[in-house]
Amino acid sequence: MSATPLLEVKGLTKHFPVRKGVFGRLSKKVHAVDGVSFAIHAGETLGLVGESGCGKSTIGKLILKLIEPTAGEVHLQGTRIDQLSRQDMRPHRQDLQVVFQDPYASLNPRMRAKDIVAEPMRNFARVSHAEVDDKVAALFEKVGLRRDQMPRFPHEFSGGQRQRLVIARALALRPKVIVCDEAVSALDVSVQAQVVNLLADLQLDSGVAYLFIAHDLAVVEHISHRVAVMYLGRIVELAEKRVLFAGAQHPYTEALLSAVPVPDPTTKPKRIILQGDVPSPISPPSGCHFHTRCPYAEARCRVETPPMREVAPGHFAACHLRPGPVA
Ligand code: SF4
Numbered sequence: 001m002s003a004t005p006l007l008e009v010k011g012l013t014k015h016f017p018v019r020k021g022v023f024g025r026l027s028k029k030v031h032a033v034d035g036v037s038f039a040i041h042a043g044e045t046l047g048l049v050g051e052s053g054c055g056k057s058t059i060g061k062l063i064l065k066l067i068e069p070t071a072g073e074v075h076l077q078g079t080r081i082d083q084l085s086r087q088d089m090r091p092h093r094q095d096l097q098v099v100f101q102d103p104y105a106s107l108n109p110r111m112r113a114k115d116i117v118a119e120p121m122r123n124f125a126r127v128s129h130a131e132v133d134d135k136v137a138a139l140f141e142k143v144g145l146r147r148d149q150m151p152r153f154p155h156e157f158s159g160g161q162r163q164r165l166v167i168a169r170a171l172a173l174r175p176k177v178i179v180c181d182e183a184v185s186a187l188d189v190s191v192q193a194q195v196v197n198l199l200a201d202l203q204l205d206s207g208v209a210y211l212f213i214a215h216d217l218a219v220v221e222h223i224s225h226r227v228a229v230m231y232l233g234r235i236v237e238l239a240e241k242r243v244l245f246a247g248a249q250h251p252y253t254e255a256l257l258s259a260v261p262v263p264d265p266t267t268k269p270k271r272i273i274l275q276g277d278v279p280s281p282i283s284p285p286s287g288c289h290f291h292t293r294c295p296y297a298e299a300r301c302r303v304e305t306p307p308m309r310e311v312a313p314g315h316f317a318a319c320h321l322r323p324g325p326v327a
Contacts, residue, residue: 004078005039006209007063007096007177012036012072014058018282031281032058034233035072037308040177043203045210047224047241049217049256051278055233056213060181063211064098065089077176094124094173101182103162107154113140113165114150120172139168142205143198160191164198171202181213196223217260221245229253232281232289235308239315249317251294288320296321 013036015029033055040046048056061067063074065081074082076092084092100106107116117136121127127135137147143164154162163183170178180199184192200223202208214220220227221241228238229252237250248254255272274293279285285292291301301320308316309324316327 005041005075006077007211008039008073008075009059009063010037010073010075012059012062012074013070014055014062014067015070028282031233031284033062033069034284036230036233036235037072038228038235038238040209040211042176042209043207044226045200045203045212045224047220047227048211048213048230049215049220049227050230052215053278053281054230055281056230057181060098060179060211060213064096064179090124094120095176096179097170097173097175097177098179098181099163099166099170099183101185103159103166103186104154106166107162109154111153112150113145113152113154113157116154116165117168117172120169124173135172136168139171142171142202143168144194158191159187160194163187163191163195167195167198167202171206171208174206175208177209177211179211179213182215183212184219185214185216192219193222199223217256221260229256232278232284234289234318236290236319237317238308239317243312243315249311249315249322250319251296252290253317288318 012033014033015031017026018028018030019025020027036059038046048059050056062069069082073080076096079092081089081092114136117139118132121132121135136150140147140150145161145164145168154165157165184195187195196219199210203210212220212223224241226239227241227244228235229250230236231252237244237248237253244253245257248257255274258270258272276293279292287303288294288301288306291297294301298320304320306318306320308318308327309322310327311317311322311324
């Protein structure tokens, strides 16, 4: 891995104001993301997992500059981008692309497939008219679509083919980083596997880095090199995939992993059922956000926020029960 990460976020925070009354008075804040830090290197996939509403998709939107952070920094190839104006961001746009969950919603139904894929090249790259068709055909081939499908409209493709089309468009400008936000969640299981394998092959080919945001741990285990686990706006554990799946250090990760079905019917791992619902991000619990549901909670968990500690080389967890140097 290179020394400078392709993408780095430091202390990223997003609080959404909640307004009420006819004058829109600020009453409370939704703590969507609370001081999140991580880095991704070339050719690496970082899986970002957690229950619905934990803030993982908000992190994707902050990185893509679709919303402004309340605090913190986003660096792309060593350049801080979170404060850049629209104009100043333009040269960096092509290095940062996105694949969203719903290929139906992210494709213009009135555009032909070849124009959808060609659009970023026409907008950002100095590619001649004659070259565009050849480049689009090459991208179609790369993502497993055929050249004769280029004149078709999105509704003439299956769900999996539409997601391939979205991926071809994302690849058109040879990005360095792609944010995949629940990119395969809307697809059938067999099609999910094809698209995940396609993403992995494309990464080997180009060295692109992925931030792979998903709630499905089995998919994340398949595609990720490292995994970050989120709970109520904070990362609570981050480690190399095999290390995390073999020996989770945070009680929340333990509970999440215990719910993943195992293919071997003779092994019956103990399922950890968490009590209660995820608390509201409008008033998250004090101290460790997880203390209201944690089976090991102690008195200090209610008042002291556990810092992220390196519990083993490259393995980080935020829990008072796990000693190690503060990261
Ligand atoms: Fe549980 Fe306390 Fe660890 Fe939080 S800090 S995960 S409440 S033991």
